Amino acid sequence: MGGDSPIVVLDSGLGGLTVARALRQTLPHEDILYFGDTARLPYGLKTRETVTGFVRQIIEYLRPFHPKHIVIACNTATALAMQTVKGEFADLSISGVIEPGARAAVEAAGAKNYPVIGILATEATIRSQAYERAIIRRRGRARLLLRPAPLLVPIIEDGRPEDDPLVRVALKQYLEPMVRRGMDVLVLGCTHYPIYKDLIQRMVGTRVKVIDSADRCAEDVEKRLRTYGLLRAGADVEKTGTMRCFVTDDSPRFMTLASRFMGEELDPPTWVSVEELYELGRRMAGSQPL
Secondary structure, X not given: OOOXXXXXXXXXXXXXXXXXXXXXXXXXXXXXXXXXXXXXXXXXXXXXXXXXXXXXXXXXXXXXXXXXXXXXXXXXXXXXXXXXXXXXXXXXXXXXXXXXXHHXXXXXXXXXXXXXEEEEEOHHHHHHOHHHHHHHHHOOOOEEEEEEOOOHHHHHHOOOOOOOXXXXXXXXXXHHXXXXXXXXXXXXXXXXXXXXXXXXXXXXXXXXXXXXHHHHHHHHHHHHHHHOOOOOOHHHHHOOOOEEEEEOOOOOHHHHHHHHHHOOOOOOOXXXXXXHHHHHHHHHHHHOOO
């Protein structure tokens, strides 16, 4: 592992591409490996044990690429799996999206007494209370509005644009109660949601500060790599880094939707069978001491 090693970004599907895009903008010379577990999404309705198993398999699959950093670019996986996999892969540098998002929310709340901070996320992320803990640890005097939004990930993965009536109906039902309760800050607690960030900002109004954790996550990764001297250097900073995608279900829609998320054309993804990942998981379990 060194400065020329890639950054890994993993997600349940396409949402983590918002993090990959932010990384491309912040660290344009770095190589990125993106893994979307498209055959097994959404993670937001699954148990901690299931999601942890999926993340463990993906990291083991990507380990031979010698990543210098791994971003769990899925709020659900960050909330449910990160603590476990950081312990199991202690030799790897791993971070998630919740801590950067929580820091940004507290900063956006400013000096206001008891600001109202809304969290829009998957059901699993809400159940985990990960955002609650991360925010209250930094800002004890805050009121939190927690809103699960189970319809949004399937709608986004379906490729529906923001002017689709179904998108607007779903967002209205989730956002209006939060706005009525005086929300000051809204955290988009799923990396899929920033695809509708402009629409969400218009719906909640300019008074509410909308936090996209993807940008803050990219800043966090840049600081980590700089601290440990792992940013690309020399001749490599004269060229744009590469991006390679892996998926567990190579749907024809991936290329269209991925280009929409990234704002650039991508090469066709490499398909990884779910059976191969499960086999890796079984091998890992068999190698653990009794």
